[in-house]
Amino acid sequence: MTVPPPIAMLAELTHRCPLACPYCSNPQDLLGREAEMTTGEWADAFHQAAELGVLQLHLSGGEPAARPDLAELTAAAQGCGLYTNLITSGIGLTPRRLDALEAAGLDHIQLSLQGTSAGLADWIGGYKGGFDRKMKIAAEIKTRGIPLTLNAVMHRHNLDDLERTIEMAVEMGARRLEVASVQFHGWASRNRAQLLPTRAQTEAAKRIVAEAEQRLRGVLAFDFVPPDYYADYPKACMGGWGTAGLNIAPDGTVLPCHAAQTIPHLDFDNVRSKPLAAIWYEGAAFNSYRGTDWLPQPCRSCDRKESDFGGCRCQALALAGDAGAADPVCRKSPRHQAVLDLLEAGSTGDGGGFVYRRAAG
Amino acid sequence: MKLALAPSDRPFLPRGVRLAADKVRGGTVLLCPEKAIALDAIGEAILSRVDGSTSFKEIVAALAVAYDAPAEQIAGDVQRFLAGLRARMYLAVRP
Numbered sequence: 001m002t003v004p005p006p007i008a009m010l011a012e013l014t015h016r017c018p019l020a021c022p023y024c025s026n027p028q029d030l031l032g033r034e035a036e037m038t039t040g041e042w043a044d045a046f047h048q049a050a051e052l053g054v055l056q057l058h059l060s061g062g063e064p065a066a067r068p069d070l071a072e073l074t075a076a077a078q079g080c081g082l083y084t085n086l087i088t089s090g091i092g093l094t095p096r097r098l099d100a101l102e103a104a105g106l107d108h109i110q111l112s113l114q115g116t117s118a119g120l121a122d123w124i125g126g127y128k129g130g131f132d133r134k135m136k137i138a139a140e141i142k143t144r145g146i147p148l149t150l151n152a153v154m155h156r157h158n159l160d161d162l163e164r165t166i167e168m169a170v171e172m173g174a175r176r177l178e179v180a181s182v183q184f185h186g187w188a189s190r191n192r193a194q195l196l197p198t199r200a201q202t203e204a205a206k207r208i209v210a211e212a213e214q215r216l217r218g219v220l221a222f223d224f225v226p227p228d229y230y231a232d233y234p235k236a237c238m239g240g241w242g243t244a245g246l247n248i249a250p251d252g253t254v255l256p257c258h259a260a261q262t263i264p265h266l267d268f269d270n271v272r273s274k275p276l277a278a279i280w281y282e283g284a285a286f287n288s289y290r291g292t293d294w295l296p297q298p299c300r301s302c303d304r305k306e307s308d309f310g311g312c313r314c315q316a317l318a319l320a321g322d323a324g325a326a327d328p329v330c331r332k333s334p335r336h337q338a339v340l341d342l343l344e345a346g347s348t349g350d351g352g353g354f355v356y357r358r359a360a361g
Numbered sequence: 362m363k364l365a366l367a368p369s370d371r372p373f374l375p376r377g378v379r380l381a382a383d384k385v386r387g388g389t390v391l392l393c394p395e396k397a398i399a400l401d402a403i404g405e406a407i408l409s410r411v412d413g414s415t416s417f418k419e420i421v422a423a424l425a426v427a428y429d430a431p432a433e434q435i436a437g438d439v440q441r442f443l444a445g446l447r448a449r450m451y452l453a454v455r456p
């Protein structure tokens with residue numbers, strides 16, 4: 001296949017975060033501050049990304065506000081012409097830091113929402129007072145008119161509050177709401193029994209989003225990621241492996257997706273020691289599942305293969321034990337029963353307490 | 362809310378949405394929150410006239426002259442394109 005240049009890059013500036021969300025997409029082995037790339041190393045990576053064809057840069061984490069050089073990094077990205085999006089919980093941002101980010105040319109903020117009340121949100125985020133601090137910074141963002149997306153991560157414990165979530169997005173002046181069902185990678189896979197929504201919740205969410213999309217036309221745009229365990233077919237993860245986007249971990253490791261390090265046989269290059277273009281076009285990890293030539297059955301002879309590319313590799317590994325298998329979410333997968341079993345198990349109890357995301361030791 | 366623009370509406374790109382040259386692939390892209398849209402020649406011709414002071418009717422008239430095409434036909438194309446952007450909140454309108 002002809003490999004297209006990447007469009008988007010997720011820069012995980014740090015794994016440090018004051019919150020401890022039990023569905024965090026960071027790996028279970030969290031990197032510490034000492035492993036993180038310097039301001040100069042990140043700026044160089046942004047420059048290489050822009051040269052490679054990246055148009056959109058997502059500054060993420062962990063909590064990117066944990067980096068004191070966040071405004072400097074934003075200015076570096078803007079200097080390369082990158083559209084710069086900050087993905088944040090809001091914790092660690094202040095009016096003064098927002099001033100600096102605006103002066104640096106930040107284009108957009110994606111603010112996460114753990115729950116619609118302090119009690120629920122602080123329990124889910126594992127951080128007392130987090131909700132109140134988030135709401136204060138949301139008000140600052142609104143006053144300034146910084147373009148805002150609210151990212152509501154949804155699961156069993158907050159899906160019933162979806163209507164209030166939508167109202168809050170409108171109140172905050174967000175232009176867009178992501179109703180993002182928890183994906184069972186990283187820490188979420190350890191908390192699956194606690195987080196799996198019910199089928200009734202899933203059906204209700206679809207109805208509520210469809211109704212609100214109509215009602216709020218021209219006020220709020222929606223992006224809805226339904227819980228994929230209840231889907232008939234898998235998602236085209238990352239728009240196809242090594243096709244649209246890449247991630248850089250805090251230490252400079254370049255990944256096809258944020259969970260790719262769960263696939264043990266893949267070797268990942270580091271932008272500290274190899275040019276980003278060589279990693280994208282020639283790197284072994286990026287070429288492992290690119291295109292459709294590698295596809296197993298039943299994907300190879302499926303007419304959906306050009307739209308979902310066999311689904312998610314990390315999910316195939318986690319649920320079928322083989323990263324090269326069809327995503328078991330697919331009803332045509334010979335391992336689909338594994339998903340049905342998890343849904344059955346998840347519907348019978350609360351699974352005990354959360355395993356919060358915390359650094360080891 | 363209706364997404365269709367009235368003849369006197371003056372569309373503009375809100376903060377966080379901008380046109381940029383795509384140095385690597387060529388052409389012009391519309392950069393939006395978490396989205397980049399590659400524009401064809403028609404999309405580029407429309408958006409190059411979207412400035413917050415030119416009305417929908419004036420944009421259509423200018424394009425009809427530039428492309429030597431009937432204004433009614435141009436109006437339909439421009440309406441579809443702009444209403445689509447408005448639905449995603451990539452376009453705003455002053456009455």
